[in-house]
Amino acid sequence: MNKHANENSISFITCVNDDDLYDLCLRHIHSLSVPSHMEVELINIRDADSMASGYQKAMQDSDSKYKVYLHQDTFIINRSFIYDILYVFQKNDGLGMIGVIGAEEVPQSGIWWEASKKIGKVIEYRSTYSYLSFDEIDETVKTVQALDGLLLATQYDVPWRKEIFDGWHLYDISQCFEFRKNGYALGIPHQREPWVLHACGNEFDSEQYSYYLKKFSSKYFKT
Numbered sequence: 758m759n760k761h762a763n764e765n766s767i768s769f770i771t772c773v774n775d776d777d778l779y780d781l782c783l784r785h786i787h788s789l790s791v792p793s794h795m796e797v798e799l800i801n802i803r804d805a806d807s808m809a810s811g812y813q814k815a816m817q818d819s820d821s822k823y824k825v826y827l828h829q830d831t832f833i834i835n836r837s838f839i840y841d842i843l844y845v846f847q848k849n850d851g852l853g854m855i856g857v858i859g860a861e862e863v864p865q866s867g868i869w870w871e872a873s874k875k876i877g878k879v880i881e882y883r884s885t886y887s888y889l890s891f892d893e894i895d896e897t898v899k900t901v902q903a904l905d906g907l908l909l910a911t912q913y914d915v916p917w918r919k920e921i922f923d924g925w926h927l928y929d930i931s932q933c934f935e936f937r938k939n940g941y942a943l944g945i946p947h948q949r950e951p952w953v954l955h956a957c958g959n960e961f962d963s964e965q966y967s968y969y970l971k972k973f974s975s976k977y978f979k980t
Contacts, residue, residue: 859905861892904945
């Protein structure tokens with residue numbers, strides 16, 4: 758996977774349908790400290806059929822070793838974010854993908870936030886700000902089974918299952934299973950303070966979520 762990847766490049770990849778949100782997302786990326794040897798590539802996918810198909814296209818178009826897949830309403834507030842993820846990846850060859858919140862194990866429901874042991878932290882903005890802080894991480898990075906798709910950073914490329922997850926739900930947990938199937942670990946780094954603010958709002962299409970949850974369960978939880 759990405760044998761000829763450019764180790765001196767990092768790509769920030771976003772599916773965009775709201776320019777105001779994306780402009781704010783970009784302003785935060787532009788404020789990050791960048792190591793002198795690194796190039797930053799910004800990729801925005803417009804009119805994507807699904808999150809997985811948009812991410813797959815960007816992944817194929819980019820030769821960066823390091824890729825950060827983030828929602829347009831995810832704002833990176835840790836200015837040393839690039840330094841921090843490079844440190845974690847370069848210390849852990851077997852680590853394929855990291856995020857900021859997730860679960861140590863995926864429950865049988867397939868819904869990661871129903872897990873008994875949730876990890877990480879994030880600031881959420883719905884109609885007000887809230888600080889989600891789950892189990893604290895004592896080591897540099899904590900191995901988990903599930904990462905929330907608000908931000909996913911990778912150092913290897915694994916195909917997104919766009920043929921199954923052709924919408925906007927469960928593409929993230931599917932990708933976690935795909936990475937693990939390919940022999941890579943997943944992790945959540947230690948964050949002294951939250952690395953991101955997620956302006957996720959209150960909208961949630963429960964009908965669509967249920968549809969993709971059934972697809973997810975039949976694919977990964979076969980009995």
